[in-house]
Amino acid sequence: MEFAEFIKTPMVNNVTLRRPFTRSLEGTLCVTGHQLILSSRDEKQEEVWMMHSMVDSVEKRLSGAGGTITLKCKDFVHMYLDMPSAEDCLNVAASVEQLSNIHDVSLKYPFFFRPLFDIMENGWDAYQPEREFSRHKEISEDWRLSYVNKDFQVCPSYPHAVIVPKVVDDETLVKAAGFRMGGRFPVFSFFHRESKAVLMRSSQPMTGQSGRRCKEDEKLINSILGKGRRGYIVDTRAQTVAKMAQSKGGGYEPEAHYPQWRRIHQPIERRQAFHDSLIKMIEASSDSGATMDKWLSKLESSAWLTHIKDILTTACVVAQCMDKEGTPVLVHGAEGSDTTLLVTSLSQLILDKDCRTVTGLAALIEREWVQAGHPFRFRCAKSAYAISKQRHESPVFLLFMDCVWQIWSQFPCSFEFNESFLVMLVQHAYFSQFGTFLCNNEAERKSYTLRDRTVSLWSYVNRPETIQKYINPLYDPNPVVIWPSVAPQSLNLWNSLYLRGQVNPGPQDEAWTEITKIRQYDKELTSKVNKLRRQLASLTREAVTAGVVLPSAMDGGGGGDESKTH
Structure with a gap:
């Protein structure tokens, strides 16, 4: 089976992607055998890759000259693709529906994926x-x-x-x-x-x-x-x-x-x-x-x-x-x-x-x-x-x-x-x-x-x-x-x-980020305190070895009667 037979329209311009709590993204949509790839036209050249296998169901709605494809995903997220023409909307929706329901295991994406990270342990x-x-x-x-x-x-x-x-x-x-x-x-x-x-x-x-x-x-x-x-x-x-x-x-x-x-x-x-x-x-x-x-x-x-x-x-x-x-x-x-x-x-x-x-x-x-x-x-x-x-x-x-x-x-x-x-x-x-x-x-x-x-x-x-x-x-x-x-x-x-x-999820993510910063600061502060304690212990041992008489902790480290009068 060739993936191309399911892809009637491989590329569509002026497509807008809408997702919850994320700014809309407009660009060119490419339909491949395993992915929908939306490349934006802004300065950052942002790309969004969406696997067909993440799609649970596809819904399409035509309005005027264009239409909207609703992708309901298996992780309970809804995404919306606003298409410039009704024909492109119908073609892309049909492609995603077929490509997301391929049952042949050997044609699944993991067989075609090549990692961009170094594998340290198999x-x-x-x-x-x-x-x-x-x-x-x-x-x-x-x-x-x-x-x-x-x-x-x-x-x-x-x-x-x-x-x-x-x-x-x-x-x-x-x-x-x-x-x-x-x-x-x-x-x-x-x-x-x-x-x-x-x-x-x-x-x-x-x-x-x-x-x-x-x-x-x-x-x-x-x-x-x-x-x-x-x-x-x-x-x-x-x-x-x-x-x-x-x-x-x-x-x-x-x-x-x-x-x-x-x-x-x-x-x-x-x-x-x-x-x-x-x-x-x-x-x-x-x-x-x-x-x-x-x-x-x-x-x-x-x-x-x-x-x-x-x-x-x-x-x-x-x-x-x-x-x-x-x-x-x-x-x-x-x-x-x-x-x-x-x-x-x-x-x-x-x-x-x-x-x-x-x-x-x-x-x-x-x-x-x-x-x-x-x-x-x-x-x-x-x-x-x-x-x-x-x-x-x-x-x-x-x-x-x-x-x-x-x-x-x-x-x-x-x-x-x-x-x-x-x-x-x-x-x-x-x-x-x-x-x-x-x-x-x-x-x-x-x-x-x-x-x-x-x-x-x-x-x-x-x-x-x-x-x-x-x-x-x-x-x-x-x-x-x-x-x-x-x-x-x-x-x-x-x-x-x-x-x-x-x-x-924004407020909760911000809260966890702040907690992480506080914990990291706490760890760094604890590390510095422990380092100072080790240095103090080392200096104390050196002083004792040299015969130096250290101030008593009982009198607050002061000097004789004068400290007791305060």
Whole structure:
């Protein structure tokens, strides 16, 4: 396929771009295979590049001789292109609509992108399973890296290497995979150093109506328990839903076959409900003419914040089992690639201070989402404005980032990254010049040779000058567990993301800039004071060595009786 066949009008003069809270820009619009490029005619020669993949829907309105194209983007921003003629308006709108809906992965922009920055560290190597496993020296005696899935035959959505109990051989893993939906057998997710508790994740067992059992699966799960110890299985489905799954061949772990495990049902809505909820929430947010009561009613009926509450509640339950009781936890829902990952990743954010840094959050996303097989290509194909709804779409990762933001808002000093970092990650999940979120799993990434043909987002993020842009000036490392509140009054709408077209970010940006300056001045002043203290200590030592008698601190450094008379 040639991109040129979709581009009827490659260049249009006298086009005006209008964006919220930004001055209008007039210039020449060029339509390429992956970008809309607007070059202005002013002295600064400003250029605006807009990827077709960022567009969720295209609307056109003709007026007089010209027309206006409205681009509703996946990151909830609206942009308007005022065109000089109706023909150009219709042609450009048709081109953008077709180019923004290309489904062939090999034709996506990341395959054509060439970075203008030096790659200091290859992001594809940054968080490989081998490297992550080497960080957990405490578990090396009881756990091992298994390459049973090196050809992706055992589980198509798992990476080539997984961490499993050392006492379980690969043959047992293969049989356990046959008992779990999609082959997603229980694997290591996280080790809580303080309590020595382990977090695992999987998909649902295929017990079915006949109550089928798998001794290999039982052996795998029980192998992480010591003698007389118990563990928790946290199912993200309601008990009725889990029982209904049995009629379709799924189910849950029967207590008779897993006597050392206590099953807890923490209901989170299925991913199918998330997309409708997002659409309703964005509709409510876009209704600028609504009264307060109507707006609050529409927001409540969207159930978006309810989903967030349920997800955070379940993550807190898992974290509490591990931190307070020191018990191992296995988390699963149905497929094990959506709500399961929401819970395991947020539990780690609550328990582990390392996950609250820039590189720590990147590592968490890589191992718990990208490598764990969250189908980004399916889930993030469209956002809230798409005219047609695809069956596999769901804003699961967006919900994760929203939950991270909720915790970040409650503990603003405990996170190294700022809000802009979270917004940036959301944007790259939906449209990006990098290949990190392009496919559904590692098997797909390997088939498209992403490692060799595209650049990893982490190659960009892990550069010192990039990290600096996303540093939270209020950051004060907090080594303890943080417990977010899930009370209704503690959860808020993420204005900086969802209301980017209604709320001017300028004042808030200015405030953060001023805070950054103050913190920088404070650091410089502290550094100077510490330097003076070191110099004073050095001079004191030299004076003592030379036998000089220094004034006593008790008499204020004065000289004898005269100082006492004042």
